[in-house]
Amino acid sequence: MKKWRKNPGPRYALALTVFGMAASIKAFAQDGAAGIQEADSQVRSYFEPGTNLMYAIGAVLGLVGAVKVFQKWNAGDQDTGKVAAAWFGSCIFLVVVATVLQSFFGL
Structure with missing residues (x-):
């Protein structure tokens, strides 16, 4: 646990990963209706x-x-x-x- 406090690198990596996942989910959700129509066809x-x-x-x-x-x-x-x-x-x-x-x- 002490390594986590001294080294902020893992926290930044975790924050970037979460931010990247949220951005990709938002990008996929913007065109959801068109994607559903394409899948249906x-x-x-x-x-x-x-x-x-x-x-x-x-x-x-x-x-x-x-x-x-x-x-x-x-x-x-x-x-x-x-x-x-x-x-x-x-x-x-x-x-x-x-x-x-x-x-x-x-x-």
Whole structure:
């Protein structure tokens, strides 16, 4: 604690850091509305490709699931119906989530 009293350098450094942070926060806050609008437009521009990506992932999962279920069915496994329901459910979930998000955000 004695070093803090003798050497004013750390106090000045702390004061400059606080002042710099306050100035940068004020600079960012001045153009907040424009920044929010820009962020909104960027999110909206990525939304349709993201929705299409979810549909594509659902299609690939459907194909992989169909192959897995077919293999289990040919092997005579007893849990073929359970596996088919799980794969089908995951594909339906992806499609429903993409559709609900698209209708929720009104895009």
